[in-house]
Amino acid sequence: MSPARQPATPRIILTCGEPAGIGPELAPLALAGGVDFLWLGDPRHLPANTAFTEISNPADPVPAGHLPVLRHDFPGPARPGQPDPANAAAVIEVIARATDLVMQGQAAAITTLPINKQALKEGAGFAFPGHTEYLAHLAGDVPVAMMLASTTIDPPCRVVPATIHIPLEDVPAALTPELLEQVIRITHAAMIRDFGIPAPRIALAGLNPHAGEGGTMGRQEQDMIRPLAERLRAEGITLTGPLPADTMFHAPARTGYDAAICTYHDQALIPIKTLDFAGGVNVTLGLPFIRTSPDHGTAFDIAGLGRADPTSTIAALRTARDMAANRE
Numbered sequence: 001m002s003p004a005r006q007p008a009t010p011r012i013i014l015t016c017g018e019p020a021g022i023g024p025e026l027a028p029l030a031l032a033g034g035v036d037f038l039w040l041g042d043p044r045h046l047p048a049n050t051a052f053t054e055i056s057n058p059a060d061p062v063p064a065g066h067l068p069v070l071r072h073d074f075p076g077p078a079r080p081g082q083p084d085p086a087n088a089a090a091v092i093e094v095i096a097r098a099t100d101l102v103m104q105g106q107a108a109a110i111t112t113l114p115i116n117k118q119a120l121k122e123g124a125g126f127a128f129p130g131h132t133e134y135l136a137h138l139a140g141d142v143p144v145a146m147m148l149a150s151t152t153i154d155p156p157c158r159v160v161p162a163t164i165h166i167p168l169e170d171v172p173a174a175l176t177p178e179l180l181e182q183v184i185r186i187t188h189a190a191m192i193r194d195f196g197i198p199a200p201r202i203a204l205a206g207l208n209p210h211a212g213e214g215g216t217m218g219r220q221e222q223d224m225i226r227p228l229a230e231r232l233r234a235e236g237i238t239l240t241g242p243l244p245a246d247t248m249f250h251a252p253a254r255t256g257y258d259a260a261i262c263t264y265h266d267q268a269l270i271p272i273k274t275l276d277f278a279g280g281v282n283v284t285l286g287l288p289f290i291r292t293s294p295d296h297g298t299a300f301d302i303a304g305l306g307r308a309d310p311t312s313t314i315a316a317l318r319t320a321r322d323m324a325a326n327r328e
């Protein structure tokens with residue numbers, strides 16, 4: 001057996017996510033990314049051939065090539081593609097335990113494997129739309145924003161939906177100037193602190209076709225987004241827009257900004273997942289600790305079949321590592 005390896009800096013915690021999804025098979029595959037992480041979950045859920053070592057503390061050494069596993073017992077085994085309501089509470093506990101550890105300084109960051117929101121809601125009454133809002137709550141109800149960032153395309157695509165997991169019909173009412181300003185400020189600060197971009201350029205998408213076409217196709221741009229942008233520009237924030245959303249994501253357009261604030265979920269996530277599904281990374285901006293995740297979900301249709309691609313998980317671990325270095 002290879003000699004045990006003591007981590008030089010705190011590891012990243014990779015949370016198991018939904019054990020009936022592709023998370024358990026992604027964890028050992030992600031070792032190929034060369035980032036030092038531990039997996040927090042129930043080792044019974046890992047693929048049978050996984051070389052792993054259980055550790056009792058996040059910094060414990062493991063033999064080279066082994067997955068360090070911090071054990072979290074679940075009530076039951078996992079059946080690929082079929083979430084067990086009995087396991088739902090433990091999925092949530094794992095996220096909370098990882099958050100405790102990172103807030104105590106025992107981990108460099110957390111990278112979360114996907115959860116199935118419906119399974120957690122139905123199995124354990126999970127009251128949050130996703131990790132983003134749950135982590136914000138665990139951190140003390142801090143304001144956060146969700147960014148999806150590409151890692152394999154140039155110019156990069158970084159998008160931040162101002163409204164997230166709400167019905168489309170609720171978007172216009174939820175898209176207030178206060179919310180938009182908060183998301184812009186969080187994004188601006190995170191681009192400096194976490195992404196090492198000293199003078200970030202931010203683009204604002206319009207809500208309506210053609211960004212409202214001078215008020216003839218909707219008025220949110222004229223009445224709310226434009227005055228807010230002018231006020232923030234006067235403060236020194238580099239902002240363009242509101243821009244027509246249909247023409248702001250092609251490559252030449254992306255050279256004009258570092259991050260795009262979008263008005264709703266699909267306006268932001270369709271371009272990133274089309275341009276860089278394999279390399280896309282979800283980052284929660286505004287937390288006191290670092291959290292990243294792959295951009296994809298639980299992929300029940302391929303769980304357990306050996307077809308899961310670890311590229312996005314590796315990109316999420318590397319992004320977390322780079323963000324930690326930028327914060328230092």
Ligand SMILES: NC(=O)C1=CN([C@@H]2O[C@H](COP(=O)(O)OP(=O)(O)OC[C@H]3O[C@@H](n4cnc5c(N)ncnc54)[C@H](O)[C@@H]3O)[C@@H](O)[C@H]2O)C=CC1
Pocket residue numbers: 022113114115116117118130131282293294295296297298299300301302307308309310312
């Ligand atoms: N951060 C998180 O916890 C996230 C959770 N989800 C949850 O995941 C569940 C399923 O969502 P869907 O919209 O079906 O999206 P999905 O990303 O799970 O699957 C969409 C398609 O992409 C494929 N795919 C996804 N990841 C893959 C990978 N790593 N390698 C190869 N193929 C992959 C799937 O097989 C499927 O055909 C939902 O409950 C959703 O809420 C979705 C996104 C993020």
Ligand SMILES: NCC(=O)COP(=O)(O)O
Pocket residue numbers: 129130131132133269282293
């Ligand atoms: N569609 C993105 C997504 O579902 C990510 O949610 P979260 O669990 O990271 O909050």
